[in-house]
Amino acid sequence: MQASEKNRSFTQLIEFQIDPRQQSALVAALTVQSERLAESQAGFVSASVQVSDDGRRxxxxxxxxxxxxxxxxxxxxxxxxxxxxxxIRVHQAKAVIFDSFQVLRSFERSHDDALHCRLNG
Structure with missing residues (x-):
């Protein structure tokens, strides 16, 4: 039996393709935006801003x-x-890809270094 979709966490992914010279400014702007969402929005779990090795994403x-x-x-x-x-315009993104996923399972380490699987469905 599957759990209701309302009981599943939800992930939004937004990928920006940029000129590497825009990377630092975009990372700073997204960090501020994510912090504001964390402070003001109910239901927030976590956020991260990640960059590719070549600096273009x-x-x-x-x-x-x-x-x-x-x-x-x-x-x-x-x-x-x-x-x-x-x-998007300020940081001159060449392309932006939006995607979203329901989280069915996730793994994390606890403070005692044990691996835990959280079932979300």
């Missing part, structure tokens, strides 16, 4: 307790003064 990873929480956060961000499309 930046990945913003946002995990939410549910799809509804993630979608609400994105809508609220879009309605606020910080327009996401402006972020």
């Amino acid at each position: 930046v990945l913003n990873y946002l995990q939410w307790q549910s799809r509804e929480a993630g979608e609400a956060a994105f809508r609220r961000f879009e309605q606020g003064g910080e327009d996401f499309w402006t972020l």
